[in-house]
Amino acid sequence: MLLLNKNRRIAMKVIYLTGFMGAGKTTVGMLLGEKLDLPVYDTDQQVERAENASVKDIFSSRGEAYFRRLEERVLRELPTENAVVMTGGGIIENPDNRNFMRNNGTVVFLNTNIDIILYRLENDTSRPLVQGRKREEIKKLYTKRKPLYEDCSLSINASNKNPEEIVKELEAVLNASQLGKTE
Numbered sequence: 662m663l664l665l666n667k668n669r670r671i672a673m674k675v676i677y678l679t680g681f682m683g684a685g686k687t688t689v690g691m692l693l694g695e696k697l698d699l700p701v702y703d704t705d706q707q708v709e710r711a712e713n714a715s716v717k718d719i720f721s722s723r724g725e726a727y728f729r730r731l732e733e734r735v736l737r738e739l740p741t742e743n744a745v746v747m748t749g750g751g752i753i754e755n756p757d758n759r760n761f762m763r764n765n766g767t768v769v770f771l772n773t774n775i776d777i778i779l780y781r782l783e784n785d786t787s788r789p790l791v792q793g794r795k796r797e798e799i800k801k802l803y804t805k806r807k808p809l810y811e812d813c814s815l816s817i818n819a820s821n822k823n824p825e826e827i828v829k830e831l832e833a834v835l836n837a838s839q840l841g842k843t844e
């Protein structure tokens with residue numbers, strides 16, 4: 662049975678949180694993990710741990726392709742049961758990653774309006790794909806990726822809501838989507 666009530670839970674597939682940079686994956690994921698009493702993992706943090714370097718430094722010293730290979734590897738090394746996994750914003754660009762997440766868990770797209778995201782990212786210096794880029798370029802990347810986020814996921818409207826409201830809605834949607842399913 663896949664139930665989101667921790668008192669009744671036997672086993673649960675991983676909840677993968679996807680979405681653009683700044684969408685709120687880490688904020689919402691931490692809260693969701695707390696509420697469901699599940700461990701949380703963040704693929705960016707796992708990559709950083711594996712390399713003992715920041716995402717920014719990995720991009721600048723080894724390049725994006727190298728980062729993407731590490732990202733693909735850590736995704737596969739993480740638990741595939743009873744966990745919340747927050748993913749890097751670009752993880753869905755790789756179709757193998759989308760299939761992996763779809764096959765191993767419930768994929769949730771945190772759908773946050775691009776204007777809110779741009780506001781949040783305005784003074785960011787930690788995200789290599791934001792730094793030095795014009796708003797229009799970031800918007801273009803978002804537009805290119807949006808169908809990929811939507812492709813594999815349950816979509817949650819995360820704009821103009823506080824993290825608690827998003828988690829509440831997420832729990833309701835996940836419970837509804839899992840009703841009647843048994844394993």
Ligand SMILES: Nc1ncnc2c1ncn2[C@@H]1O[C@H](COP(=O)(O)OP(=O)(O)OP(=O)(O)O)[C@@H](O)[C@H]1O
Binds near residue numbers: 684687823
């Ligand atoms: N629902 C929300 N309402 C208001 N602010 C939020 C909300 N969710 C997140 N934030 C704020 O937006 C910023 C980005 O959030 P967060 O780091 O959780 O995004 P992310 O999706 O994990 O980004 P990244 O892809 O870069 O890891 C943070 O400053 C966070 O406090």
Ligand SMILES: O=C(O)C1=C[C@@H](O)[C@@H](O)[C@H](O)C1
Binds near residue numbers: 748788
């Ligand atoms: O959107 C992206 O491609 C990225 C998002 C971040 O989470 C990091 O994974 C990295 O900065 C790349």
Ligand SMILES: [Mg+2]
Binds near residue numbers: 686687688703
């Ligand atoms: Mg994050």
